[in-house]
Amino acid sequence: MRFLTLRSAAAQAAAALCLLATAAAPAFSAPVKNIVVVHGAFADAAGWRPVYNILTKDGYHVTLVQQPLTSFNDDVTATKRVLDSLDGPCVLVGHSYAGAIISEAGNDDHVTSLVYIAAHALDAGETIGDNGKKYPVGPLSIVATPDHFVYLKPTDYPSQFAPDLPRAQADFEAHAQIPLAVSEFSAQVSDPAWKTKPSWYMVAKADKIISPDLERMYAERAHANTVEINGASHAVFESHPREVAALIEQAAQRSGQ
Secondary structure, X not given: OHHHHHHHHHHHHHHHHHHHHHHHOOOOOOOOOEEEEEOOOOOOHHHHHHHHHHHHHOOOEEEEEOOOOOOHHXXXXXXXXXXXXXXXXXXXXXXXXXXXXXXXXXXXXXXXXEEEEOOOOOOOOOOHHXXXXXXXXXXXXXXXXXXXXXXXXXXXXXXXXXXXOOHHHHHHHHHHOOOEEHHHHHOOOOOOHHHOOOEEEEEEOOOOOOOHHXXXXXXXXXXXXXXXXXXXXXXXXXXXHHHHHHHHHHHHHHHOO
């Protein structure tokens, strides 16, 4: 009987050690299910419908920010308003100019990771205008309004912004674009979120709006998980929605670990 008692005590001790080990082991949470997308300049959120359809079909809750493009602060505020409405963590996605927005708004506690789609991942003190001069692209048909907004000339929009889209679709996008405040080109990010949060980056190798070399610099500097898409224009989110959705889902799945 004494031998059986000692054996029982040893078994209880072993079980206690197992419980302690389990408690000390890191817990792995479920993949992030909220996706927030911020559109870029010379566009609106409607072009993200193909990516939205893929992500929602795969079970994600997707919210598209329709920021006003009236000032950097207004755009960051519009993004934070959406983030504040979420129940749980999210992946924050930005295209083009919106890379600056998510770099600022991405410090929000809801945000687990950042996804840049041919986007400006600015460092503190940098501006879109200055970086564009360091990595120039061909001349763009930018039209200025008397009240200091700019847009792409609709007749040149298909060849500059979206040469890999069907012409009819590119023409529609040209006439649906939202004018951008000139002040956005000199906006600065105070505390870039990509310095503390994991990021993913998609380089559009045929981009005529942002230099692909500038995109590569951003991605490398942020130590981002990077993919490059051959033949993709600045409208890569429309011309390659499956690849874009796959990159976002990768960020969501890894952010949950």
